[in-house]
Amino acid sequence: MTARFDVTAIGNAIVDVIAQCDDAFLAAEGLNKNSMQLITQEHSASLYTRMGQALETSGGSAGNTVAGVGSFGGRAAFIGKVANDQLGDIFAHEIKAIGVHFDVPRLVDGPASGSSLINVTPDGARTMCTFLGAANELTPDDIEPALIEGAALVYLEGYLFDLAQARAAFAKAAGLARANGRKIALTLSDAFMVERHRDALLGFIRSQIDLVFANESELLSLYQTTDFDGAASRLASEVPMAAVTRGAAGSVVVCGNDRIAVEAVPVDRIVDTTGAGDQYAAGFLFGMAQEKPLEVCARLGALAAAEVISHYGPRPQTALKDLATAHIAEDWGD
Amino acid sequence: MTARFDVTAIGNAIVDVIAQCDDAFLAAEGLNKNSMQLITQEHSASLYTRMGQALETSGGSAGNTVAGVGSFGGRAAFIGKVANDQLGDIFAHEIKAIGVHFDVPRLVDGPASGSSLINVTPDGARTMCTFLGAANELTPDDIEPALIEGAALVYLEGYLFDLAQARAAFAKAAGLARANGRKIALTLSDAFMVERHRDALLGFIRSQIDLVFANESELLSLYQTTDFDGAASRLASEVPMAAVTRGAAGSVVVCGNDRIAVEAVPVDRIVDTTGAGDQYAAGFLFGMAQEKPLEVCARLGALAAAEVISHYGPRPQTALKDLATAHIAEDWGD
Numbered sequence: 001m002t003a004r005f006d007v008t009a010i011g012n013a014i015v016d017v018i019a020q021c022d023d024a025f026l027a028a029e030g031l032n033k034n035s036m037q038l039i040t041q042e043h044s045a046s047l048y049t050r051m052g053q054a055l056e057t058s059g060g061s062a063g064n065t066v067a068g069v070g071s072f073g074g075r076a077a078f079i080g081k082v083a084n085d086q087l088g089d090i091f092a093h094e095i096k097a098i099g100v101h102f103d104v105p106r107l108v109d110g111p112a113s114g115s116s117l118i119n120v121t122p123d124g125a126r127t128m129c130t131f132l133g134a135a136n137e138l139t140p141d142d143i144e145p146a147l148i149e150g151a152a153l154v155y156l157e158g159y160l161f162d163l164a165q166a167r168a169a170f171a172k173a174a175g176l177a178r179a180n181g182r183k184i185a186l187t188l189s190d191a192f193m194v195e196r197h198r199d200a201l202l203g204f205i206r207s208q209i210d211l212v213f214a215n216e217s218e219l220l221s222l223y224q225t226t227d228f229d230g231a232a233s234r235l236a237s238e239v240p241m242a243a244v245t246r247g248a249a250g251s252v253v254v255c256g257n258d259r260i261a262v263e264a265v266p267v268d269r270i271v272d273t274t275g276a277g278d279q280y281a282a283g284f285l286f287g288m289a290q291e292k293p294l295e296v297c298a299r300l301g302a303l304a305a306a307e308v309i310s311h312y313g314p315r316p317q318t319a320l321k322d323l324a325t326a327h328i329a330e331d332w333g334d
Numbered sequence: 335m336t337a338r339f340d341v342t343a344i345g346n347a348i349v350d351v352i353a354q355c356d357d358a359f360l361a362a363e364g365l366n367k368n369s370m371q372l373i374t375q376e377h378s379a380s381l382y383t384r385m386g387q388a389l390e391t392s393g394g395s396a397g398n399t400v401a402g403v404g405s406f407g408g409r410a411a412f413i414g415k416v417a418n419d420q421l422g423d424i425f426a427h428e429i430k431a432i433g434v435h436f437d438v439p440r441l442v443d444g445p446a447s448g449s450s451l452i453n454v455t456p457d458g459a460r461t462m463c464t465f466l467g468a469a470n471e472l473t474p475d476d477i478e479p480a481l482i483e484g485a486a487l488v489y490l491e492g493y494l495f496d497l498a499q500a501r502a503a504f505a506k507a508a509g510l511a512r513a514n515g516r517k518i519a520l521t522l523s524d525a526f527m528v529e530r531h532r533d534a535l536l537g538f539i540r541s542q543i544d545l546v547f548a549n550e551s552e553l554l555s556l557y558q559t560t561d562f563d564g565a566a567s568r569l570a571s572e573v574p575m576a577a578v579t580r581g582a583a584g585s586v587v588v589c590g591n592d593r594i595a596v597e598a599v600p601v602d603r604i605v606d607t608t609g610a611g612d613q614y615a616a617g618f619l620f621g622m623a624q625e626k627p628l629e630v631c632a633r634l635g636a637l638a639a640a641e642v643i644s645h646y647g648p649r650p651q652t653a654l655k656d657l658a659t660a661h662i663a664e665d666w667g668d
Binding site (some may be wrong): 017019020048049051052053054055056057060067085086087090093094099112182245311312313315 | 386421
């Protein structure tokens, strides 16, 4: 069956609140730099009062990725939950404005839309404190079968392993995808998330996943090791393909015994690394949907990541389709 | 009496929704490029669906100005009205986070917090469609006398001439300021606003105002002329001092027979001109509060305007205090 979508993603629907801070602020708040931690609504309200001037924009890891796919000109859909409130309006508007299909019913009579308080230090590192709110209420009923059955690639956000109902939703989506011969990709999302759910993640990867996205610390956390090459080999033995990002050192595609290393795209100044991994995945998935060689997929990922770390906010501000045309000698068609 | 605040500003409390567009979009929507127009909640909801991916951040002309004063290290207060909703939370957080005093009670049982849909073309020009919402409900009761009596400078946003209750609030504030020997500044805000309220504005300027801020088109609209020098002279005959911005051509301070021309500060790329005039006013007012010469006031304004047009969003992302220290050979104290 021809796919209606290149990518359908399932993830936490989140609005980001992005402010600048210094390392002392992170220490005073007891926050692990570069991590994501879940916080209560009360903690969120309290932390917010101590944060600096902020800007708000839609986020959520998988939401950022499909927004990136849309920015490349790909066809994408998103499944995630927001409430019927102003932040929900913002989330819904932005993902649709970039061309992504989104029609999950709003949550009624529940918590507010989720938000992530993101503190960015002068080195561009982001530290996230997320109140999930309505995003926490995603259930298997929200997985519209046609969106999974009609997607060439189904992309799952690892953060959802923290949520029991969402894991059931993953299982439903994986079953639908398998039954229709669709590929399933999973991002490990965060080293602490990997720590919390290592066994369940490994079981899910072995049984259901075709492509894993991870950064270096997530990969090392998965196998509780400091040996990158060894961890990559173990992952290669469990999943057909993986793409591992290494920050300024670029990325490595792991596929059987093959290792394809691709350099990072240099940027003038790293402003805010929020969304770097998400946009890498966007470029990679878009390339796969276009049936490009793996090296080109990784280069598209690097290009998208470079765009997003050069400004505040986790989604592209320049059309990635135009960047791809300008920087990669390929014909992207329409 | 020593002033508790350098500047207290009265204006529309607005959250900005900033998206990129092309000139064809403005034409299709029937929007006057570079202008601000008031729209209904229904029109706002409809226009939003057709806009591109956006980011949200606090705005409002006078709110931006006091945020800039705060960023310079000045002491500022803001008077404007938001509702008890998520956008109101965002507005209140951001203005307080930058160090501005803000304690106007939230509007209850009324419209939502105001928002401005800002479409930015590739040349950096911004075109604004504002749903005032709760901002429209500012009344004389919201003018806390201590905030006016304790401010060296009271800054009034011309946009409020569109609102009958807010004009009454202006009158109350002007009376309190006069009675306490405080200076009153007014920004003309928008050429179409000037067109709508020319006679009332001129009467208010002649009777109450010590300092007028205007851009070139607002000044020309005030006197229905195309003769800049003539208009400047007419304004000089009606108000002790005026600062007129001319975009890339810099600004001119008009004071009696004196004309002090100051160049614009060059920027690598004009990204978004939203807030340029607001930040010019911030620098100018901060300089006045520091009792700097007028030329230095205008240079501080130019510096702040250059910072804000080099990124999306109407408020400084770099501390203006640091920029002032780096670029202007003056001792700013603490």
